Amino acid sequence: TKARAALDAMVKALGGDAWLNLKSERREGRVAAFFQGKPSGITSEFYEYHVWPDLDRIVFTKHRDVVQIYKGNVGTEITYKGKAPLPAEQVEDFLRRRNHSIETVVKVWLKNPNTILLYEGQHLAARHLAEQVTVISPDNDSVTILMDIQNHLPLTRDFEWRDPLYKDMNRESEEYDDYHTVDGIPTPFTVTRFKNDDMTRQNFLFRAAYNETFPPDTFDVEATNRKIKK
Helix, strand or coil: HHHHHHHHHHHHHCCHHHCCCCCCEEEEEEEEEEEEEEEEEEEEEEEEEECCCEEEEEEEEECCEEEEEEEECCCEEEEEEEEECHHHHHHHHHHHHHHCCCCCCHCCCCHCCCCCEEEEEEECCCCCCEEEEEEEEECCCCEEECCCCCCCCCCEEEEEEECCCCCEEEEEEEEEEEEEECCEEEEEEEEEECCCCCCCEEEEEEEEEECCCCCCCCHHHHHHHCCCCC
């Protein structure tokens, strides 16, 4: 089908088997936060470590003294005050993005024979002509990906979710720009996040690396807690 061909071309553009078999990812950069689409004035350096499928460590500030670790579905923050569970809403937000990531869609959803693919033609995305494909999981969850028609790299990724309290639908999007090839993997050095069309944050990478071996205690909450100066 056209949808499958477009997604296959995207995977190939991202590095093919090298991307599919990535062991680990490290990203360093600066994040800027926005409120109601306007800069909030809050910026921070960040260092992200990711091991597929469900290990994540995010370190904030130059002194690297604010650490968030996600193991499976559990999120913990470690600071000079010690360790504490992250707020449930923040953990849900993080897990929702991880569960709707392009990585999860390709590596998990597409492997299920009951997943439905819809080819939705050509559209404009971030001033580029793009092919649009929506992937619908067997439990009726969906992700829409727009891929550059020329180089097949992802330009945007959208999904919707229902607010458990207010019952209205929320739309979350990520826009990918400024691709650089790192270790054979095209990597967007600018990622902009939107919620209901309002910009919420923008990540600017300084550097990225793949398939590094992280220290064994990278995702260990107790070890991290011992290391941070109290």
